[in-house]
Amino acid sequence: MALSKIPRDRNLTYGLVESLGQLIVTGEFDAKAFPTEGELSRQHGTSRSVTREAVKMLTAKGLLQARPRQGTSVTPETQWNLLDPDVLRWLLERKFSLRLLAEFTEMRLAIEPAAARLAARRADPEAIAHIRDGLRRMIAAGVGDEEPVTADIAFHTAILAATGNRFYAQLDPLINTALRISIRFTNRIKGRAAGIAGHDEVLDAIAAGDAERAGLAMHALISDALQLIEAAAENPGATGARRSRRAG
Amino acid sequence: MALSKIPRDRNLTYGLVESLGQLIVTGEFDAKAFPTEGELSRQHGTSRSVTREAVKMLTAKGLLQARPRQGTSVTPETQWNLLDPDVLRWLLERKFSLRLLAEFTEMRLAIEPAAARLAARRADPEAIAHIRDGLRRMIAAGVGDEEPVTADIAFHTAILAATGNRFYAQLDPLINTALRISIRFTNRIKGRAAGIAGHDEVLDAIAAGDAERAGLAMHALISDALQLIEAAAENPGATGARRSRRAG
DNA sequence: TTGAGAGTAATAATCATATAATATGTTCGC
DNA sequence: GCGAACATATTATATGATTATTACTCTCAA
Numbered sequence: 106m107a108l109s110k111i112p113r114d115r116n117l118t119y120g121l122v123e124s125l126g127q128l129i130v131t132g133e134f135d136a137k138a139f140p141t142e143g144e145l146s147r148q149h150g151t152s153r154s155v156t157r158e159a160v161k162m163l164t165a166k167g168l169l170q171a172r173p174r175q176g177t178s179v180t181p182e183t184q185w186n187l188l189d190p191d192v193l194r195w196l197l198e199r200k201f202s203l204r205l206l207a208e209f210t211e212m213r214l215a216i217e218p219a220a221a222r223l224a225a226r227r228a229d230p231e232a233i234a235h236i237r238d239g240l241r242r243m244i245a246a247g248v249g250d251e252e253p254v255t256a257d258i259a260f261h262t263a264i265l266a267a268t269g270n271r272f273y274a275q276l277d278p279l280i281n282t283a284l285r286i287s288i289r290f291t292n293r294i295k296g297r298a299a300g301i302a303g304h305d306e307v308l309d310a311i312a313a314g315d316a317e318r319a320g321l322a323m324h325a326l327i328s329d330a331l332q333l334i335e336a337a338a339e340n341p342g343a344t345g346a347r348r349s350r351r352a353g
Numbered sequence: 354m355a356l357s358k359i360p361r362d363r364n365l366t367y368g369l370v371e372s373l374g375q376l377i378v379t380g381e382f383d384a385k386a387f388p389t390e391g392e393l394s395r396q397h398g399t400s401r402s403v404t405r406e407a408v409k410m411l412t413a414k415g416l417l418q419a420r421p422r423q424g425t426s427v428t429p430e431t432q433w434n435l436l437d438p439d440v441l442r443w444l445l446e447r448k449f450s451l452r453l454l455a456e457f458t459e460m461r462l463a464i465e466p467a468a469a470r471l472a473a474r475r476a477d478p479e480a481i482a483h484i485r486d487g488l489r490r491m492i493a494a495g496v497g498d499e500e501p502v503t504a505d506i507a508f509h510t511a512i513l514a515a516t517g518n519r520f521y522a523q524l525d526p527l528i529n530t531a532l533r534i535s536i537r538f539t540n541r542i543k544g545r546a547a548g549i550a551g552h553d554e555v556l557d558a559i560a561a562g563d564a565e566r567a568g569l570a571m572h573a574l575i576s577d578a579l580q581l582i583e584a585a586a587e588n589p590g591a592t593g594a595r596r597s598r599r600a601g
Numbered sequence: 602t603t604g605a606g607a608g609t610a611a612t613a614a615t616c617a618t619a620t621a622a623t624a625t626g627t628t629c630g631c
Numbered sequence: 632g633c634g635a636a637c638a639t640a641t642t643a644t645a646t647g648a649t650t651a652t653t654a655c656t657c658t659c660a661a
Contacts, residue, residue, distance in 0.1 A: 115623095117644070118409070141612065152645040154402065157613085161366070161406045165413035173613040173652040187523045188436040205519070211471070212464075212520040219463030271453070272460040275435045363652090365615070389641065400616045405642085421642040422624040 117151055121159035122191075124149065129168050129179055130195045139169070139177050166192055190278035197286050203338035209283050210331045214324065216276060217261065221307055221323035224267035225316040232267035233312050239263050240308050243301055253292070258284050260304055264311070264323075290337065291330045303329070365399055369407035370439075372397070377416050377427055378443045387417070387425050414440055438526035445534050451586035457531050458579045462572065464524060465509065469555055469571035472515035473564040480515035481560050487511050488556050491549055501540070506532045508552055512559070512571075538585065539578045551577070 125145075128134065140148060146156045160177055163169045167186040171177040186192055196205060224232070239260030246252040261284060262277045292300060303326045310319035373393075376382070388396065394404045408425055411417045415434040419425040434440055444453060472480070487508030494500040509532060510525045540548060551574045558567035 122413075143612090152643095154405075154644060154646085157402075158406055158409045158643095161409050162413040165370075165410040171613060172654090174611055174654050175652095176612060183519075183522070186437065187520055189434065208518045208520055211518055212467075215463050215467030216460075219460075223459070270456045270459055271431075272435055272456055274431070391641085402615065402617090406614095419642060420624070421622065422626095422640055424641060 117155045118158045118162075121149055121151055121155060122162050125159060125163060126166075126168065126191060126195045127199045129163070130185075130192070131200050134179050139179055141176050168192065188279065190282060193279055194282045197282060201286070203334055206283065206287060207331065207334045207338055209279075210287065210327065210334055213280065213283075214327045214331055216273070217264070217280075217327055218320040218324040220265050220268050220270075220273050221311060221319040222316040223270060223273070224264050225311045225314055225319040227269050228267040228311060232263070233308075235263040236260060236267060236308055236311060240301070240304050243304065253297075254285060254288050257288055257300075257304075260308075264307070267311070287330060287334070290333055295329065295333070365403045366406050366410075369397055369399055369403060370410050373407060373411055374414075374416065374439060374443045375447045377411070378433075378440070379448050382427050387427055389424055416440065436527065438530060441527055442530045445530060449534070451582055454531065454535060455579065455582045455586055457527075458535065458575065458582055461528065461531075462575045462579055464521070465512070465528075465575055466568040466572040468513050468516050468518075468521050469559060469567040470564040471518060471521070472512050473559045473562050473567040475517050476515040476559060480511070481556075483511040484508060484515060484556055484559060488549070488552050491552065501545075502533060502536050505536055505548075505552075508556075512555070515559070535578060535582070538581055543577065543581070 142153055142156055142160070145151075145160075146153050149156070151159075160169055160171060164171065166189045167180060167184050169177055170180050187196070193209075224236070228236070239256055239258075242256035243253060243260060246256050258281055261280055265273045265277055265280065268274065303322065306322040307319055307326065310316075310322055390401055390404055390408070393399075393408075394401050397404070399407075408417055408419060412419065414437045415428060415432050417425055418428050435444070441457075472484070476484070487504055490504035491501060491508060494504050506529055509528055513521045513525055513528065516522065551570065554570040555567055555574065558564075558570055
């Protein structure tokens with residue numbers, strides 16, 4: 106529930122992690138080599154301690170590797186830990202591509218229907234209340250920029266939590282990040298009413314303990330989103346993705 | 354393909370990360386508070402730089418958080434990044450629980466059938482050859498301790514790679530870790546022949562491009578494994594899990 | 602030309618120490 | 632009681648020196 110209390114920017118190290126993480130995923134160091142510790146420190150005006158600690162954190166996320174004499178280098182993209190919330194966030198926010206969003210949604214298409222089935226089998230009244238609360242907020246939300254999105258996210262993460270499976274629950278921050286970007290697509294194209302109806306069907310099935318129906322309903326929901334994303338990917342510009350700010 | 358060339362233990366920092374990671378997941382600091390930097394340094398005979406860098410890596414994995422004056426502390430287990438290969442490895446190797454293995458397998462039950470379906474739709478001849486090679490090695494393997502396991506793992510990860518989806522491919526190290534532990538169960542109880550038949554069915558369906566059949570076959574495979582694990586969890590000792598070393 | 606081996610040097614890894622920033626109590630004035 | 636000033640513990644940052652590792656170069660022999 107509570108946001109992380111760790112100060113991400115009032116702290117040189119975390120700030121540097123953010124900067125470097127974004128630079129790395131945007132391919133800043135594809136051509137030129139990654140700088141040495143000394144250069145990095147000079148370029149960012151940080152001490153070597155801070156620089157080294159930031160590099161170590163990025164190493165832990167699979168983005169960098171360091172060896173004496175060879176220096177520090179960006180690891181091949183295949184080794185990046187895409188399932189790390191920070192890495193996914195940097196990619197989606199700083200190097201957005203419909204392709205990547207489609208791939209992630211493709212994984213959601215496997216995960217979330219299964220989560221809905223588990224939730225239907227296991228959710229206790231309290232967990233169901235959380236899911237219902239998300240939907241209620243979706244319905245109550247006006248056309249404000251934030252609330253409809255956060256309510257939708259709350260709905261999905263409440264279902265993940267209701268599975269009672271720690272690995273599903275762990276996907277919360279990833280889905281959170283991806284949905285914040287993804288929802289703009291689906292809402293713009295499908296009407297709000299249709300979206301809410303789909304979510305309501307999921308909740309209804311879970312509350313009724315009908316695993317099969319819950320899975321199918323969730324599958325339909327995400328399948329729709331995936332199709333929209335894939336269509337946009339193949340036909341860029343036609344969906345209004347580019348002139349998004351105006352639609353309100 | 355190639356193993357990571359980063360020296361995990363010829364390096365004080367990585368060694369400390371390993372030690373602390375294992376201590377944390379085993380609940381070593383549940384009662385007592387996590388030591389201060391100074392204490393940690395003294396206890397492990399490392400300088401503060403090394404200690405801090407290790408702590409930073411564990412922070413990046415969600416296991417620790419540090420604040421001035423308050424000290425460093427273990428984060429609530431719900432914030433641990435279970436999808437980080439190191440974290441999952443520490444948990445399964447140092448604090449093994451059938452419950453956790455069951456939860457992971459439950460997630461595999463959502464992921465891998467979907468991966469098999471995608472592979473059936475998209476796999477090119479080369480990718481299929483990799484899958485086939487895994488199965489071939491499974492069949493050829495004797496009763497040696499290692500080869501049957503690594504071959505089985507190669508089969509599963511080849512399918513993940515064949516999806517052409519980076520997020521599925523990213524699950525490789527996780528599945529790798531979990532399978533190395535999980536396979537002992539399934540193989541001990543179900544015969545080798547039955548296991549190979551199941552895998553062959555998956556490969557056959559993928560090679561034929563039959564997504565539905567591939568998904569069902571993979572589902573059956575993992576569903577079997579999950580049932581064995583859950584049975585063992587509810588009835589500890591009865592499956593031979595405890596007297597494993599002798600069976601070989 | 603090739604290959605092995607020794608030597609060189611660049612770079613991260615480690616250590617040690619000092620100072621700053623930041624929470625958290627605690628005391629004091631009222 | 633209550634808020635502001637102050638003390639204190641701990642991480643955060645900075646810096647210089649030393650060590651360990653290993654990529655690269657060069658030599659020399661086959």
